[in-house]
Amino acid sequence: MSIPRNIEKIINPPEFHWVGDGFRVHNFIPAVNGLSMERMSPFILLDYHSPYYYSPTDKPRGVGVHPHRGLETVTIAYSGMVSHNDSRGGGGTIFEGDVQWMTAGNGVLHKEFHEKEWSKQGGEMHMVQLWTNLTAKDKKSPAKYQALQNADIPRYNFDGVEVEVIAGSFNEIKGAASTFTPINLYNLKLQADSSLELNLPRNYNTALLVVKGGITVNGQSIAVDNFVLMANDGEQFSVSTTDGAIVLVMSGEPINEPIAARGPFVMNTKEELAEAYNDFYAGKYGYLE
Ligand code: MN
Numbered sequence: 001m002s003i004p005r006n007i008e009k010i011i012n013p014p015e016f017h018w019v020g021d022g023f024r025v026h027n028f029i030p031a032v033n034g035l036s037m038e039r040m041s042p043f044i045l046l047d048y049h050s051p052y053y054y055s056p057t058d059k060p061r062g063v064g065v066h067p068h069r070g071l072e073t074v075t076i077a078y079s080g081m082v083s084h085n086d087s088r089g090g091g092g093t094i095f096e097g098d099v100q101w102m103t104a105g106n107g108v109l110h111k112e113f114h115e116k117e118w119s120k121q122g123g124e125m126h127m128v129q130l131w132t133n134l135t136a137k138d139k140k141s142p143a144k145y146q147a148l149q150n151a152d153i154p155r156y157n158f159d160g161v162e163v164e165v166i167a168g169s170f171n172e173i174k175g176a177a178s179t180f181t182p183i184n185l186y187n188l189k190l191q192a193d194s195s196l197e198l199n200l201p202r203n204y205n206t207a208l209l210v211v212k213g214g215i216t217v218n219g220q221s222i223a224v225d226n227f228v229l230m231a232n233d234g235e236q237f238s239v240s241t242t243d244g245a246i247v248l249v250m251s252g253e254p255i256n257e258p259i260a261a262r263g264p265f266v267m268n269t270k271e272e273l274a275e276a277y278n279d280f281y282a283g284k285y286g287y288l289e
Contacts, residue, residue, distance in 0.1 A: 003234035022061030045131035056122035062113030068104035080125030081115035087286030090145025097150030160194035195240030213245030
């Protein structure tokens, strides 16, 4: 018998900020008025790019070459097209429904831009970038890149509900991504007048991002673009909608290790952070034009 899980906090989208010139995002983790890295571990950053229109341009917008270490960046596209290239040979373009899962591990350089041809047309961009933390041991692993195309993401369909299992598992359906620690990441696609019961381990930090439409969680209405932190007081809760909705569900086992974070690096200690910067300046993360 599962114990009901309550809502702990509903967070309105904070004022946007720009990442490079291509990503207009609302930061929910680790925002001052949002959640700390510790509270949502293993999810240590969430930048939400709500729908925003970009005019046509011959010069793709985005973020130039920069490093990462000690974490994974997970990019989920709802609309628009983003291209990624990294110094360990990973690369690809994602569009609606696709996910790219980059393990920075012991260090990588990458760049993230709107896709070239898409930029020439212009259009609406709508996406999420989520960072997941790695344990001290896994921070030493080599960089890795997983391209998850929508068609290859296993899904569960029932009664107007579709659960795309990006990572982890749902009703015995195993997710597309391999993860270092237990993580469930789903895109819930709810048709009008549908609902779903979710049952996730109590100790897993769990939250919802309402990407499209409006939902009701345990009977409480939540508007689009809002973030819902679930308490760690039970397992089971319900998500429903009257008009249809898309919801990103994040649930993961916390990594209970010290966090030392600065810019694009998330390590365990200050000394390791200094080493991460030194290695970057020494060119140890490879080369990327
Ligand atoms: Mn990056």
